[in-house]
Amino acid sequence: MKINDLTLTLAGSGGDGVITTGDFITRAASSDGIYCLTQMSYGPQIRGGESSIRVRMSHKQAQSRGDFVDSLLVFSWKDYKRFTDEVELRPGALVLYEEADKESPADFLPADIELRLQAVPFKKIAQEDVGVPLTKNMVALGVLAEIHGFNQERLKQAIMDKYGKKRPEAAAKNIEAFDAGKAWAQEHGPKEERLQLEPNGGERLLVMNGDEALAYGALQAGVRYYAGYPITPATPILHWLQQELPRFGGTVIQAEDEISAITQCVGASWAGVKAMTASSGPGIALMMEAMGLAGMAEIPLTIVNVQRVGPSTGIPSKPEQADLLQALGMHGDVPHAIFAPADVEDCFQVAMEAVACSERYQMPVIILSDQFIGERFESLRGDRFLERVKQVERDLPELSPERKYQRYAFSESGVSPMAVPGLEGGQYITSGLEHDESGAPTSSSEYHQLMSDKRAAKLKGVAEDFDFARVYGNKDAEFGIICWGSLKGAVREAIMRAQDEGLKVAAYVPQLLYPVPQRSLSEFLKGKRKVMVLELSHGAQFYHYLKGYATDLPEEFLSHCRAGGHLFSIEEVLKLIRTHSVSELVA
Amino acid sequence: MKINDLTLTLAGSGGDGVITTGDFITRAASSDGIYCLTQMSYGPQIRGGESSIRVRMSHKQAQSRGDFVDSLLVFSWKDYKRFTDEVELRPGALVLYEEADKESPADFLPADIELRLQAVPFKKIAQEDVGVPLTKNMVALGVLAEIHGFNQERLKQAIMDKYGKKRPEAAAKNIEAFDAGKAWAQEHGPKEERLQLEPNGGERLLVMNGDEALAYGALQAGVRYYAGYPITPATPILHWLQQELPRFGGTVIQAEDEISAITQCVGASWAGVKAMTASSGPGIALMMEAMGLAGMAEIPLTIVNVQRVGPSTGIPSKPEQADLLQALGMHGDVPHAIFAPADVEDCFQVAMEAVACSERYQMPVIILSDQFIGERFESLRGDRFLERVKQVERDLPELSPERKYQRYAFSESGVSPMAVPGLEGGQYITSGLEHDESGAPTSSSEYHQLMSDKRAAKLKGVAEDFDFARVYGNKDAEFGIICWGSLKGAVREAIMRAQDEGLKVAAYVPQLLYPVPQRSLSEFLKGKRKVMVLELSHGAQFYHYLKGYATDLPEEFLSHCRAGGHLFSIEEVLKLIRTHSVSELVA
Amino acid sequence: MAEKVLTAKDYRTDVQNIWCPGCGDFGVLNAIHQAVAELQIPPQDLAVISGIGCSSRLPGYVNAYGFNTIHGRALPIATGVSASRPDLRVLVAGGDGDAYAIGAGHFVHALRRNPNLTYIVMDNSVYGLTKGQGSPTTPVGDPTKSQPFGHSERPLNPLAWALALEVTFLAQAFSGQVKQLKDLIVKGMRHEGFALINVKSPCVTFRGNQEYNYYREHGWNIDKDGHDYHDREAAFRITQEKERVPFGLIWQDENAVSLGKQLELEREKYSKVRQYDNADEVLRTFFA
Amino acid sequence: MAEKVLTAKDYRTDVQNIWCPGCGDFGVLNAIHQAVAELQIPPQDLAVISGIGCSSRLPGYVNAYGFNTIHGRALPIATGVSASRPDLRVLVAGGDGDAYAIGAGHFVHALRRNPNLTYIVMDNSVYGLTKGQGSPTTPVGDPTKSQPFGHSERPLNPLAWALALEVTFLAQAFSGQVKQLKDLIVKGMRHEGFALINVKSPCVTFRGNQEYNYYREHGWNIDKDGHDYHDREAAFRITQEKERVPFGLIWQDENAVSLGKQLELEREKYSKVRQYDNADEVLRTFFA
């Protein structure tokens, strides 16, 4: 029986071209309706160090990177070494490796798992048959295509798309290498059905990483000003917008630092143009003062944090979920909201929700994405994007020469219509100082109380309007899991497996983190006797946050957390469910 | 019967000299053993606007500013106006006011309270009798001295101390004005015993504000590097240290911004010199990234936040307690501690504890003071200071040429001896990147977990070593109050009054806020059925923090909070106690 | 209806002014009121942005869209305003601490980007609002609140700094000479690009009241003195002047590309490369 | 025991180097190893501080007390080290983004304070570590990762900037000329005050491998060419040079007071005014 779920890892040194190979596989499969979730991993070297790419391919949209690797291709065992703890081989997995490598595979592979090893003369074929040693990755592509039954037409198309126009000879040589690899596999490769991925025959999918999806969401939401400063893993947002916003009359400026980036955005938004900035932990830290200004002056603003491992510089290329306290922690009581996407597609939607929320409620809104969401590529259905486009415009005042415009007029919702430059009669003074209704500074404690009430009122509206959470599993389960962001994938798959095992369990993954989406949370908590919060934060930030701010929590409210870097696996979550699940499905 | 507790307020325009007058009263009384708590208040004008000074004088150390004003002196009703909501007059209070002022006192005073009004020709006396209109504040001083029975010798001494040496004629004229005021009062002033403050005859007290006490504590703790950037209400720390540290071989640099200030301190501390910086909310926001670095690289560092009203620029001259989330909110899980002084003397002690904690545990430690503590002056006993001096030095490694020094060697306490430049064989690489024991950068998730464990272990030690909290009232009360920082005063006085009324109540005021001082807290919570958290934060940050992080909290865990600016009064707290107190004292 | 002619009065507001009597900033405010009236800028099309400081309270006193932002960030905020709304006229105001201490990094990059705005730095050589500490332009030896025995760090020379980084409009003025200052503001606001006007604006409260006399005595009106503001070497010499305090237009480069212009060119360029009709079509580019 | 003579080798470490083969920073590292050996600085008395970037990884590769800090803050951190520990020798290293973008404000104030340290900026006109965005010294029109159709913002001139702000030691070098660079580092470290050495250090990965040739062809050795580094006007002209790339010592002012010296003077001054024997006695000053 052919399979419909395959996880593949390629590893080599930077010059080996494994990233390109994995990218071709992803694009070809996606164009063929197969869902991929593709993740790159690099050594510390800037160039020429070790690199690896992992592609999970599946007929259904993949929820996670997959626990086990079914097929591993190694150009060099030494380079592979640093990835060993990221590659959990499935018993019986296929391992293809460079024949010429002097190292002994046994030194690098787990001893307790049966594997299907196969040496391949990648180098030799590239050198002798093709005459271009650099094409060994295309040889490998041919080998893999043949063994796993990938759509070869599409793969060749991907090669042509990349080299065809600009460098036709390179394209020809690559195709030649591909065919040589294929020929080798036809002769020597394992021809087992269980290694063959069945074609899906579905519609053409698109391929996007989370940062791009988020940037595209911002474009669709109407963001026309972006200022940012490069930082891993948020930089793709800057790159994408820098090339797309100008076409739509927008502005992108690479700022001199994050303070300039966010304050430029404050200025643009104050002037009436939707604005966004993005960074990661260290850069976000520098933006906190300006977020307070946006909160006080009630200026819409969207701030993206693609989280990486902290504290400080930490591990820039790995994910963590420990910037939640930072996102909460401005000086003073700052009205703001925090959203979190749970996968690539969700980045698109969350960008639109965040912009909408910031514009409707005139406040800073933080999006907490993370490295695993931001930098991984996923295959997605195009129609799901355009269906969801959402644009919200901020309230403008009706101005009349008779009445002095009151920028901060009290209102039940806490929102007061905001004049923007150019509107006649709307002139007012904005500041970070406490102020009266007109905007004029005051140091009256009474006004401070009233204005604090006004600003805080907005949080109620946000919690009502933006209470969106994903709930999985059995509504009536007594054991529930709460998680956020990139943990969703493993949790969701673990729940499906638990259900297969007859266990009752449910999971809650909110898109809105702050203010607490109490309505959907309370709904979820109904009947739960035990709830566990899963997160990638050594200090269990989300757990403590919920404990401090949420209501209706059950007596048994547990935390399961660890430092970031290494994601939870499906198996790990499943074990937790087995331990804690208090009720079973009635068969 | 003479009194032993008197609250006095003087109000006028900037040029009227009310601040000097109040200052003289404070110094003279303190030199005479009377405890003062003195608070200044200004209008928005930089100079020449309204100003007022409030002096609470008492035979016992005053815990708060006092609820009611017993004696009010007004040079100008218009200037007085902006302070009306800060001046709660006691029924029967004495009100002295400038005779020449055209306004009608009734327009500025509460109608429902009986007052003892008295016009005084301050201006006329200064102009006609003394010949120097500017001396009218000294005329007022003479009047007050006579009516309230202040020690006149000491007051004259205060005048001489200020002007005597440099400007002898000015001194003579001021003394003349003082005597003229006194003469006027002898003839026209009310001569009621109930207005006379009994002399205390105690020892000479010193006068200090909280910022100065904190700076002095830092000096005593061994801090020899301070870099800061001016900001209200933290600037006095900079001023004081700039003039005292150099004498002790220390360094003070006024930085170009807060980022430079804190990073200079990181550098100095890394080099082995105890370092401190201070700011307020907006400036602290800019320091968060560097705190993360100090956390990751395990560098001792003390950061003072003299809190003011936020968000953003807010109200710089008023207190709030809403920077707690900020102090918690670095990116990543940063091991650090938060301390909070509850009065001026406590600033001295907390500075030493914080420095000790940072040095022992090699981590950033934040002190959360506030404007009311930092800028108010208190009379204090000198001996209480020197008794408490505490110095802790960080662990240095024993280095040997045989063994490579391991900067981040694992240990149970999480603390590893720290080499400083100059120590032969101690060379190592420090960074904000995750690292192995030697300090070399690594992106291994495993190391990240291990090092996170190591860093977090320190929090246990901190919670044990620095668990100091003040507990007031009845240990066995079933109703308890928790508060922090400058709310202590009113809470403590309210508890004394409640006890007088026969109500049972207790209060808990921790000096260590984070990590939770769970031992003392649990001890306090024993037997409490209802606990209320009082704070000056609109978002109830402390309440939610405790709910999220503390254990053993009772079912009925309540919050009473409001935006900052206006402190809680004793009466207000007393009312809460009356409402919530569940048990009465057995008479 | 006939167009109303705007006068300086039309730009006043009723927000309470907090400056000390005699503060130099009043002169700057007057000059601004006059300049924008001379330019007949409709109040709603004028944005006045500042940081934090005594001087930075200025936007409250101008009938315009005013923004008294946070300390040191006036320039990037104004850059955001100007880059996103090229139809507005943008005036930026602030103190020497705001501009040259905490704002120094942004100052450098504003010079580099050349956004279309006029920056008036009210240079009083002191931190006024925080009550008297030394600033980046305080002379060595002057007593300050924090260094009563004399300020110890050497001052920056903002004129030389800006010129070295190729500012496109550079002037210095004295708040006691409102007419010249007003003229310079008008010229600065007509300049396409970044105009820096460093204004000596005495702080009478923390630096005494002798500075007015000092600038009157040592002032050097380079406008009247026939200085050619297209002569870069002469401009350089003026920035190095030690004895006199130069007032007037020091340097102007009308040919440099402003940020606004550059962004416009980018938009044109990308519109040619990205031939979509709308944002939905961008989705195409993601298909494998 | 005879004092051991230290050689360049003694300053190497076993921390894994992450730079790309061919990166200019290797030349800088070599020059540093040689320079500190020439100066015979005991490794334990040497502090090497950097920010964040490819170049900022350098401290890991020098046997010294090394500190790879955070982005843009190398200078204030090094100022803290140098001001608090005048007995140490302090070397600061970092990239052009670190120094001139996010670190621009600190750069200005380090120039002003003149702390006793040598700052080596590895200027590769690109953000290396974040994989190829334009930096403050990227020429207009060069393709970058984020602007494939050409970088649009005009570059800063760090040499003119530093000179205008009265840097006390100014040099430029090329990482392909290790000998000259080494000599300049030795001179810089002997200079009492702030020494800036801007090093053209090619990023072969993100700016191609033609830059070595470019600097070889356009380099202008001003040391050999008899430039007088005490001549301020000549120094200014060198900073304005457009055709050639000047390498060598551009300017030195040996007479300016360093921050270390200034702090020493302050300490002496205050010790006269504050005649306490110990910190306990300070309490006296508070008595009413």
Ligand SMILES: Cc1ncc(C[n+]2csc(CCOP(=O)(O)OP(=O)(O)O)c2C)c(N)n1
């Ligand atoms: C981040 C931050 N740091 C510090 C302050 C405190 N602060 C307010 S104004 C000011 C400096 C004022 O000096 P300047 O910019 O020269 O303006 P001036 O008052 O002299 O007009 C400072 C340090 C602040 N508001 N925010």
Ligand SMILES: Cc1ncc(C[n+]2csc(CCOP(=O)(O)OP(=O)(O)O)c2C)c(N)n1
């Ligand atoms: C606060 C902060 N912002 C952004 C980054 C991301 N970052 C790391 S290195 C770097 C720039 C590197 O350029 P440069 O300083 O020129 O050094 P190079 O890598 O070229 O040697 C940036 C933006 C960061 N680490 N911290």
Ligand code: SF4
């Ligand atoms: S303190 Fe100085 S700068 Fe501020 S308003 Fe007064 S005179 Fe002007």
Ligand code: SF4
């Ligand atoms: S990316 Fe460039 S600067 Fe960084 S190590 Fe490689 S060549 Fe050097």
Ligand SMILES: [Mg+2]
């Ligand atoms: Mg100033």
Ligand SMILES: [Mg+2]
């Ligand atoms: Mg660089």
